[in-house]
Amino acid sequence: MKKIGLDAGHGLYTAGKQTPDGIKEWSLNDDVCDIITDILSSYDCEIIRTDKDEGYTDEPLSQRVDRYINAGVSAFVSIHHNAYTGSWNSATGVEVYTDRSPTAADERLAKDIYDRLVMYTGLKGRGIKRANFQIINQNKIPAVLCEGGFMDGTFDYKIITSNIGKRGYARAVAEGLIEFLELKKKESEPLEVIYQVWEDVKARWLPDVEGKKDHAGNFKNAICCVRANLTRGNIYYKVHIKGTKTQKARWLPEVKNREDYAGNYNQPIDAVAFYTDTGKTLCYEAHEKKSGRWLPTVTGYNTSDSRNGYAGNFGNEIDAIRVYFK
Ligand SMILES: [Zn+2]
Incomplete structure (x- = not known):
């Protein structure tokens, strides 16, 4: 059974990571991770959460990387929401990141998720980008970081805090992973x-x-x-x-x-x-x-x-x- 590393970025109490009206980025990230987990529960895979799924600590990035590498995951996705100024503004759109020297697998995973992320959230596509993010900065395992819209963007805010928006983000990641890893539906349990x-x-x-x-x-x-x-x-x-x-x-x-x-x-x-x-x-x-x-x-x-x-x-x-x- 394939393992998937999934990460809700930051922690509940990480300073500054929130919407201008105080919704914590971790909790938005966590909601999306939970829906991804739910969608993938009917597929032949196991989810490894690198942020321990509780939010109380903002686990150090090196610890998160160690965790998914040691777990032997086949792919890793870090879920984030973006911010521009921290006060309400007009920034908008989604991005998927690979590290600065991506493998072909990194790029394929990014594309499998990105195209759907634009489609399912309805937000502007800002592109597949490269950055030195520590959480994905290794070349052993295909890994990407997603930014699912701006927490301080007045337009994006409405989408990313809504159930439909969260579901769209989650579906994009889940289906991207299904395609990338060629996941198969579980044989359904016998009905008795x-x-x-x-x-x-x-x-x-x-x-x-x-x-x-x-x-x-x-x-x-x-x-x-x-x-x-x-x-x-x-x-x-x-x-x-x-x-x-x-x-x-x-x-x-x-x-x-x-x-x-x-x-x-x-x-x-x-x-x-x-x-x-x-x-x-x-x-x-x-x-x-x-x-x-x-x-x-x-x-x-x-x-x-x-x-x-x-x-x-x-x-x-x-x-x-x-x-x-x-
Ligand atoms: Zn973030």
């Missing part, structure tokens, strides 16, 4: 439902079950409660209490993931209903205690649709369920 039931008689939660591998429940012992989650996305579910002389038969409130469980201890249920926001078909089945059989598979979620809106027959306790993606 994990669920368990609370069993009457023995009055306990049974172990989690994953999808189709098993069912949750012990035949002959009615179940009272259900708890479920997905490996990604959200699952919503509810249970129907069978009802007794003292307890009215009814649907209990919907539960999302493991924020709660659906059901009441010691009150057997006779129906369940599930749905997810994954866009994939979720199938579920209830096992009837009395008849000892699995009821038909249900894929819908509608408590007034007894055919495909929930699993169960009112009045007949269920002692097991099965929930899985098709």
Whole structure:
């Protein structure tokens, strides 16, 4: 897996590095780094932050350089925002820097980011430049420094402090890195439902079950409660209490993931209903205690649709369920 060095320039308390109205450059840089990290999280790479991601210390530049070299990163990007006079002015535009004697890789990385930076921020392109910045002044690892607009420029300020502007900056860097390093999307995690039931008689939660591998429940012992989650996305579910002389038969409130469980201890249920926001078909089945059989598979979620809106027959306790993606 490729490693990427990412750096939010300066520290929160570095004197002078701020907008005229006091927004710290580090925090703008950090916001952009966080979005870059987020975008790249679905790619096959690891981000190494050279500024430790906390801002309290302005780590010395030599320490930052050592960190990314020692980590063995494949590329390094330092995120900055520019300043001209420190008071409001009309300076505007973005720049990407290499060191004074760039390698071909430095120049390619700079270009991969720069073209997008101009496009995505909508700010004036001031060019790819060379400078003796210590943070990128080594030729072992492709490294660039980005200036994403002027903190004291009245026009740039509006862009760089907005979510859209920060996202544009971050996207430019992330996509530039994706192209430069030829990063590939991670194989997405398998989608699975994990669920368990609370069993009457023995009055306990049974172990989690994953999808189709098993069912949750012990035949002959009615179940009272259900708890479920997905490996990604959200699952919503509810249970129907069978009802007794003292307890009215009814649907209990919907539960999302493991924020709660659906059901009441010691009150057997006779129906369940599930749905997810994954866009994939979720199938579920209830096992009837009395008849000892699995009821038909249900894929819908509608408590007034007894055919495909929930699993169960009112009045007949269920002692097991099965929930899985098709
Ligand atoms: Zn800076």
